[in-house]
Amino acid sequence: MKKVSILFLFVFCGMISYAQNNLSGLSNIAFSEIKSTLPDSPKTALDFTDTLIYPMFKATDFSFFLVADNPSYCISVGQYFDCPQAVTVKGAVFYGVAYMVPTVNVTVELFLAGPDSLPTGTALASKTMSVDSVQAHVHRLAMFDTPQAVTQPYVVTVTCPSITFPFIIGASDPAANDGQGEWLAVIKQSGVWKKSKQFSGGAKDFDFYIAPVVEYDIADVTFSMDSTCITDDGEIIDFNLINSGIFQERMYNYNAAVDSAIYQFAWNFGDTADTIFGMDTSHQYAVASPYVVRLGYYYRGWYNFVAPAIVQKNLPTCLTPDVSDTLLYPAFKTTSYNYFEVTYDSSKCISVGQYYNCPQTLDVMGVVFYGLSYPDSIIDVTVELYLAGPDSLPLGPALVSQTFEVDSFQAHVHRVLMFSTPQTVDQPYVITITYEDSVSSFIIITSDTATNDGQGEWLALIKQPADSAYKKSQHFSGGAKDIDFLILPVVKYDLAGVTFSMDLACLNSDGDSVNFILDCPDIYKDRMYNSYAAADSAKYQFAWNFGDTQDTIYALDTSHIYETLGAYTINLGYGFAGWYNFILPQITSQYLDICTGVTNINSDDIIIYPNPANDFIYIENAENTSVEIYNLLGAIVISKSITQNRELFSLDGLTKGSYLIKVTDSSGLINRKVVFIKL
Secondary structure (H helix, E strand, O other): OOOOOOOOOOEOOOOOHHHHHHOHHHOOOOOHHHHHHOOOOOEEOOOOEEEOOHHHHHOOOEEEEEEOOOOOOEOEEEEEEOOOOOEEEEEEEEEEEEOOOOEEEEEEEEEEEOOOOOEEEEEEEEEEEEEEOOOOOOEEEEEEEEEEEEOOOEEEEEEOOOOOOOEEEEEEOHHHOOOOOOOOEEEEEOOEEEEHHHOOOOOOOOOEOEEEEEEOOOOOOEEEEOOOOEOOOOEEEEEEEEOOOHHHOOOOOHHHHOOOHHHHEEEEOOOOOOOEEOOOEEEEEOOOOOEEEEEEEEEEOOOEEEEEEEEEEEEOEOOOOOEEEEOOHHHHHOOOEEEEEEOOOOOOEOEEEEEEOOOOOEEEEEEEEEEEEEOOOEEEEEEEEEEEOOOOOEEEEEEEEEEEEEEOOOOOOEEEEEEEEEEEEOOOEEEEEEOOOOOOEEEEEEEOHHHOOOOOOOOEEEEOOOOOOOEEHHHOOOOOOOOOEOEEEEEEEOOOOOEEEEOOOEEOOOOEEEEEEEEOOHHHHOOOOOHHHHOOOHHHHEEEEOOOOOOOEEOOOEEEEEOOOOOEEEEEEEEEEOOOOEEEEEEEEEEEEEOOOEOOOOHHHOEEEOOOEOOEEEEEOOOOEEEEEEEOOOOEEEEEEEOOOEEEEEOOOOOOEEEEEEEEOOOOOEEEEEEEEEO
16 A cells, blocks of 8 residues: 655644634644554454445545635535445544544534535434544544444534534645545535535645545356357457446555556466456467366455355367267166068068157167178168157158178178268157068077067067058067167267256255256167166256365255255256267356345346336236335335236426335245336
8 A cells, every 4th residue: 555654644634724823733643643543554354344434545645624614614525436236335534633622522424426526415313422532542432332334425523513612624635636636525614515526725636534434245256258168279259347337436446546456366267277367358279178167256345355255167178060960878787689581471570660759859860770681692681760650669651771882701791881861850760671472581680589688578560471551569569579670870960068057046044955966868868869868867967066065965856955045056066978979078067146035037038117217117927916115214105016017107296316126026036126217
């Protein structure tokens, strides 16, 4: 902070020579106590109560000002302060002494500030106290009997009603323009408030040493990103702070006052780049890979500060839009292999097929199957793709029909046929292989019917020469065969990410139980597409960390009891394991806060307009709610129940200024809070 030089008191008010001559005896008063009260470094606070010594911080030197009910002086002086959020003003610190008498009574008052930054209306709070003339004791503290909550700029004033004996208040140096052109000091002459630049004795660019004692909440800072995932190498992501307003307010925040607000925010982007200090920022990622972005921050007032905290968000890679895989589900179920003959023989089959679910829209690119010709060295089989009907059998004409050459080489039974035109399907489908020749046969590999490798799912289907349609393998004339044919589709599909919801929006008390519900594509749980699901282990794709001390658990939908009331970040790690392909682990997070009594249920649906308003406002989409309008002193000025979709509110009788609208539903939940301005 600036070095403050303590010199003799400097009479700067430029008043009548009588005053100057009779103040010469004060030349030995040193304001050393003021200097001693300015903090070298802040102290940790449990409740964020602080004293706003911004006027003292700006000072390069000290002076004083006479306050008395005398036409030559000012009866009142004051200092203006911004209000970046709701603030409770509990009192004020000021610096001064009685002059020419042992004691003098002064009154400290709190006013709201008007658009011109001057006191407006009646005082919100007032405290009268006796000030002595002890020159070594200039630090004064006036605490209001009832602290006052304010939501707009305010002015703290000091008044001396004495006509004969003035009060001397400390100020910064107008000769050095310590006010820095902000003109925050106000004075009252002849019953009129005005800025110090309008002082009848000449403009005074300075500040009065009046420092409000305030209390306010410091909201947790978080940040947003302009992309939820990284797609390409070299991608630039923008990061924007949320809830950082008071962190940038010079009157409340030391770092902001020294033009160093950026040093309250340290960004680590999760790659090899150095940590940087800044507010809203951006970063270029050289490689498209998952990252954890961490924002470290702290808040420094004047005497108190908030200990450093860290908020983190996951920046995953965007899921590969095209996941290609071969569905090995029939092979996965197999305990041993067998074969099945396809030929034109009444006791055998001329066509076989395998049924598949379709959990989402996908492309069938082709098929892998296992088989050979016998006894001919080469035969042609027909491979076809059908949609499946409700009975899981082929429905309608084939979507694809292609001929494929099969040889008799027994060491080479793995066959791959890629369709000339991939087919998009959005319902279950069947892939069939047909051979209708009585001279030779097509031998297809299957799972083992002796061990019921089909596991009673009856996904295999057949067509015999005497049949006009396909039937399930359990209806084979030679006896039911609980098998699967090794006919494995090659598919491609988009894989969407996973999120989750909670049945509680916030925590009310110790022991609250929260249910967590997965919101994920069905393909994550489909046994034909997902190897974890096939092994009855789909839950192991989802790792829940509830943000408290409990261990991570693996589950689909789940619940958790929070033993201690608090705010928690829930991290859900997840992955997808197909048969040949998988995605790298991803993380999605949500924040579970302590209930504040205000919820925003459907708040975006409620429309309040116009704002600002002259004569009326409309409230829409708030049927069956109660509306209360408050002035900034907390008094209800309008109260009304809404029974229709669009309600008109007359503003007749309301003075110009800001008002709070509160919309409450029948259960008592506050659905919307809006500040509007009456013009």
